[in-house]
Amino acid sequence: MxxxxxxxxxxxxxxxxxxxxxxxxxxxxxxxxxxxxxxxxxxxxxxxxxxxxxxxxxxxxxxxxxxxxxxxxxxxxxxxxxxxxxxxxxxxxxxxxxxxxxxxxxxxxxxxxxxxxxxxxxRQLQTQDGSDxxxxxxxxxxxxxxxxxxxxxxxxxxxxxxxxxxxxxxxxxxxxxxxxxxxxxxxxxxxxxxxxxxxxxxxxxxxxxxxxxxxxxxxxxxxxxxxxxxxxxxxxxxxxxxxxxxxxxxxxxxxxxxxxxxxxxxxxxxxxxxxxxxxxxxxxxxxxxxxxxxxxxxxxxxxxxxxxxxxxxxxxxxxxxxxxxxxxxxxGYKTTPSHCVSQFISLSSSYGLIHPLFHRHLAYMLESQFSRAEKIWFNSLGGPVGAIDWLESRGLGWRKQSERGTIWDARRGRAVVQAI
The missing domain is CATH 3.20.20.70 (Aldolase class I)
Structure with a gap:
């Protein structure tokens, strides 16, 4: 049991x-x-x-x-x-x-x-109040x-x-x-x-x-x-x-x-x-x-x-x-869930990832969810800020840390997959 x-x-x-x-x-x-x-x-x-x-x-x-x-x-x-x-x-x-x-x-x-x-x-940990x-x-x-x-x-x-x-x-x-x-x-x-x-x-x-x-x-x-x-x-x-x-x-x-x-x-x-x-x-x-x-x-x-x-x-x-x-x-997800995209943005920002790779990964993850016109527009965006702003305009609130948990564990992802 x-x-x-x-x-x-x-x-x-x-x-x-x-x-x-x-x-x-x-x-x-x-x-x-x-x-x-x-x-x-x-x-x-x-x-x-x-x-x-x-x-x-x-x-x-x-x-x-x-x-x-x-x-x-x-x-x-x-x-x-x-x-x-x-x-x-x-x-x-x-x-x-x-x-x-x-x-x-x-x-x-x-x-x-x-x-x-x-x-x-x-390994040092910086808490929310800034102390280690x-x-x-x-x-x-x-x-x-x-x-x-x-x-x-x-x-x-x-x-x-x-x-x-x-x-x-x-x-x-x-x-x-x-x-x-x-x-x-x-x-x-x-x-x-x-x-x-x-x-x-x-x-x-x-x-x-x-x-x-x-x-x-x-x-x-x-x-x-x-x-x-x-x-x-x-x-x-x-x-x-x-x-x-x-x-x-x-x-x-x-x-x-x-x-x-x-x-x-x-x-x-x-x-x-x-x-x-x-x-x-x-x-x-x-x-x-x-x-x-x-x-x-x-x-x-x-x-x-x-x-x-x-x-x-x-x-x-x-x-x-x-x-x-x-x-x-x-x-168990059929397509990339929105919180996975949020996790990727957070991890890329934390670790550092050059823009061409950052953009390519997002294009791969979201390709099935884009229309042809959206793909063309997204591929024309010249930097990470533009890509993130455009995704936010589509409702991806990746900055809302409290809603998706920390980037270091998968608890939110697991909670969602059990519900689908």
Missing amino acids: PQQIDHDATDEQLYADLPDPVILKPADLLSDYQPNILAPLVRCSKLPFRHLTSLYETHITHTPMILAEEFSRAQVARISDFSTSLDERGVFWMEKKKSRKGKEAEHEREGHSYSHPEDDRP HFDDTGRLPRRLPPTPVRPSANHDLVRGCMIAQFASPNPTSLADAAELISPHVDGLDLNCGCPQRWAYNEGIGCALLRKPELVRDMVRCVKDRMGWEWPVSIKIRVDPELKLTEQLIKTALQANISHLTIHGRTRHQSSADPVNLDGIKFAVETVNGQVPCSGNGDIWELNDAVIMRETTGVSGVMGARGLLANPALFA
């Missing part, structure tokens, strides 16, 4: 008895639960958007693809390509897989919970789950993960980049799927699909540098010749990858082509349970994630264009 909410209690009272969240490596999160995942989106899955999706039941997020050679060589590239915060990972009530219930699952999770290097860094203070542990209050109530006895409070994705044509650059970014992320993902011609010509992305030995050497080089248990995953596309996909996967498994993500299209297929669920299923069957798997492609609403899991056997489901169009997709 789920607990009942005391409607007379204050927020402080409701959340006071929360247990500490379980902190897992990405592969353990995939093994024990069925997480929803934000894909590594070109230029778009930066800090404000990652944080936004984590407010709406997206449990694992990725950076955009980062070029390992530039990242390891130049500080300007590191500053440009990567930023993070102590608050971007979400905290969620997640249901354990049915096959891993009870004492067996608890035993298997022992030793998997770990402390992130940034967890113990003191710390909590009793010397740290800021942590992210909150959408509700203080455990949905069922089979649910755990779990903190999400954030993974850096890199592209590299050689092992050394990838290991250098891993060492530099490791204090700030929960693992590294090697891009073996970018289909763009420039990437292929540089020997990265899809160019690695038919170079299994190089993929193996890159994974092993990172492991040698960071430790054999440090999480390194790969993201691939299916090959038209499935035996080559099989060869790549088996070679990567020998290198001790932590998990595998499969995009169900080939290098030459565009996003207009339907995702090949049978190809993803073939890859999962090739893995044969040695590591957990995630599937990617054509996730536009929550039911698409259900179908992918049932059809292919993946544990995690990754959204890309669907999350750009609706960052609240995994929370």
Whole structure:
């Protein structure tokens, strides 16, 4: 029986008895639960958007693809390509897989919970009266789950993960980049799927699909540098010749990858082509349970994630264009809710986001709600102030903080989704 909410209690009272969240490596999160995942989106899955999706039941997020050679060589590239915060990972009530219930699952999770290097860094909090203070542990209050109530006895409070994705044509650059970014992320993902011609010509992305030995050497080089248990995953596309996909996967498994993500299209297929669920299923069957798997492609609403899991056997489901169009997709919304747009504006203002990306994200989120004339007008707006003023003229009161809660938790979003 789920607990009942005391409607007379204050927020402080409701959340006071929360247990500490379980902190897992990405592969353990995939093994024990069925997480929803934000894909590594070109230029778009930066800090404000990652944080936004984590407010709406997206449990694992990725950076955009980062070029390992530039990242390891130049500080300007590191500053440009990567930023993070102590608050971007979400905290969620997640249901354990049915096959891993009870004492067996608890035993298997022992030793998997770990402390992130940034967890113990003191963080200041500025109160409404302008003063700074710390909590009793010397740290800021942590992210909150959408509700203080455990949905069922089979649910755990779990903190999400954030993974850096890199592209590299050689092992050394990838290991250098891993060492530099490791204090700030929960693992590294090697891009073996970018289909763009420039990437292929540089020997990265899809160019690695038919170079299994190089993929193996890159994974092993990172492991040698960071430790054999440090999480390194790969993201691939299916090959038209499935035996080559099989060869790549088996070679990567020998290198001790932590998990595998499969995009169900080939290098030459565009996003207009339907995702090949049978190809993803073939890859999962090739893995044969040695590591957990995630599937990617054509996730536009929550039911698409259900179908992918049932059809292919993946544990995690990754959204890309669907999350750009609706960052609240995994929370059950059919279109982007107004409070999600408000959260994005607040996060972008807080973290800082260049106007072209800010404008692009808003255009993606609101495209289905705009008429043709409105799209043309919105795209002509030259700065964030103009875009926000125009949205406010349509009734989006994003400055009303008291009505939508804080940007650091998803309680308002969850309350709305339960009502729809």
